[in-house]
Amino acid sequence: MGNLVEIRDLKVEATTDTGRRVEIIKGVSLDVAEGEIVALIGESGSGKTTIALTLMGYARPGCRISGGSVLVAGNDLVTLTEKQRAKVRGTEVTYVPQSAAAAFNPAATIMDQVIEVTRIHGLMAAAEARARAVELFRALSLPEPETIGSRYPHQVSGGQLQRLSAAMALISDPKLVIFDEPTTALDVTTQIEVLRAFKSVMKKGGIAGVYVSHDLAVVAQIADHIVVLKGGEVQEVGTTEEILSSAKHPYTRELLSAFEPKPREAADAAERAPAPLLKIENLVAGYGASKTDGLPLVRAVEDVSLKVEKGRNLGIIGESGCGKSTLARAIAGILPAAVGKIVFDGKELGRSARERTRDQLREMQIVFQYADTALNPAKSVEDILDRPLVFYHGMNARARSLRIDELLDMVRLPRNLRHRRPGELSGGQKQRVNFARALAADPKLILCDEITSALDTVVAAAVIELLKELQRELGLSYIFISHDLSLVEAICDEIVVMYGGKKVEDITPAKINAPHHPYSQLLFSSVPKLDPSWLDGLEQDPELVRAYCRR
Structure with missing residues (x-):
């Protein structure tokens, strides 16, 4: 078996705002x-996607391929003209993006978009393309393969859309498919279905692939070889089995150790206060109000009760759309609950943030999933941290400046970052600024809504270790909203499992390996392991999968 792809001494340069060229x-x-x-693995900024894109002869704006060769099926994409590269893209080499939702046109049917490449390159007649698309829909385990193409992108689930983007990439019978973190945004039960579909179609068609990811457990299920990258350089190359069982490079070992965060030491029972810090009773929340009874037309959270003790952490897990984030917003008062009682530190809170005192707002903070959208891009870090110090504490300029230094020290950020804007920071740095802003209020409880989902494994592990340290120092409590079960297990004292807007089970650390509810069992069994044979050997009750997976 010969090499389809041969990359030799590849160099890519980026041009900074000042015109300086930097080799990335x-x-x-x-x-x-x-x-x-x-598989290409490594932390954010390691060069994974940049290298993958060169396989189409492409460099992102501000970048250029400055040296080396990229041979695909004998053709050097570096030396081809742009017209010649255009013939290769979409035919010989295709691409499956991280966000399928952003890749589809909401105004065109799925079928028209899947077969578009065959029309652009004149590969086959329209009727033949449609028949080929239906075959791929069936092979990718999509529901109603004969009719799903007539729908629009918003009419299918995230997992279905991700497989449809794979169908778009495969319809031209390519020699090579690039997968750019295609399961990162999916919950674990959906991820299993998508991985199985990808693996089956690729192996059956004998198609080569480059899989970009920072999730070693996912990579273990689909890759034959792994290339470990850091800072634009190869650190280690080996078969999947070799990398997972006997990694040689220290950075590879760091990636492996970051896969399973260390468990937190639980608070001593004697140290816990008798009254819970937060108690939620029969909460109902959703969107759109009925004109008859005022209750939500769409009930995203249905009759949920839970409690959080002082100094302890509660995890809330479940698939996308189960109501986790809506619950967090209802607790914070951002989305007023329609029904239910929220008692915080012994006092009942108003359902809306507007009905709460400044101190009640200060003592309960929320940190959102995407720091990019949570932080004002036009403001410096200093300005962002300044605002809560003025609003909650009324500090003067000198006191604020000193406190900002303390906050940056707390979240392990250099003090000289205070004058930078969010766009000049890495993903991990932005999320730390997000936390520093929450800490500026001196809260008792922080709601963490999918805070590590956009971060690579090493950075996510570092953020979790930081939160544990802050908890020990400041006596904080956390609520973790997540679909990352290993993260929740590592930091939470109790876990609430949600499905369809309802709480289906409470799980303590003692019961973590033996959940009772069928959905909890399915959820925990769907977490990939660092074992290349795990996916092929996974056996799940098909009735449970049909009942609980929105495939």
Whole structure:
């Protein structure tokens, strides 16, 4: 079996705002054999996606391929003209993006978009393309393969849309498919279905793949070889089995150790206060109000009760759309609950943030999933941290400046970052600023809504260790909203499982390996392991999968 892809001494340069050129890919070489799937792994900024895009002869705006060769099926994409590269893209080499939702046109039917490449390149007649698309829908385990193409993107689930983007990439019978973190935004039960579908179609068609990811457990299920990257350089190359069982490079070992965060030491029972810090009773929340009874037309949270003790952490898990984030927003008063009681530190809170005192707002803070949208891009870090110090504490300029230094120290950020804007920070740094802003209020409880889902494994592990340390120092309590079960297990004293807007089970650490509810069992069994044989050997009750998976 020969090599389909041969990258030799690849160099990519980026141009800074000041016009200075910086080498971001530094002499990378790698091979992909015919029919083989090679994973590119590493932290954010390691060069994974940049290298993958060169396989289409493409460099992002502000970047250029400055050296080396990228051979795909004998053609050097670096030396081809742009017209010649355009013939390769979508035919010989195709691409599956991280966010399928952003890749589809909401105004066109799925079928028209899936077969568009065959029309652009004149690959086959329209009727033949439609028949081929239906075959792919069936092979990718999509429901109603004969009719799903007539729908629009908003009429299918996230997992279905991700598989439809794979159908779009596969319809031209390519030699190589690039998968750019295609399951990152999916919950674990959906991820299993998507991975199985990808793996089956690729192996059956003998198609080579480059799989970009920072999730080693996902990579373990689909890749034959792994290339470990950091700072635009290759750190280690090996078969999946070799990398997982006997990694040699210290950075690879760091990635492996970050996969399972260390469990938190639970608070001593004697140290806990008898009254819970937060108690929720029979909460109902949703969207759109009925004109008859005032209750939500769409009930995203239905009759949920829970409690959080002082100094302890509660995890809330479940699939996308189960009501986790709506529950967090209702607790914070951002989305007023329609029914129910919220008691915080012994006092009943108003359902809306407007009905709460400034101190009640200060003592309960929320940190959102995407720091990019939570932080004002036009403001400096200093300005962002300044605001809560004025609003909650009325500090003067000198006191605020000193406190900002303390906050940056707390979240392990250099003090000289205070004059930078969010766009000049990495993902991990932005999320730390997000936390510093919450800490500026001196809260008792922080609601963490999917705070690590946009971060790579190493950075996410570092953020979790930071939160544990802050908890020990400041006596904080956390509520973690997540679909990352390993994260929740590592930091939470109790876990609430939600499905369809309802709480279906409470799980303590003692019961973590033996959940009772069928959905909890399905959820926990769907978490990938660092074992290449795990997916192929996974056996789940098909009745449970049909009942609980929105495939």
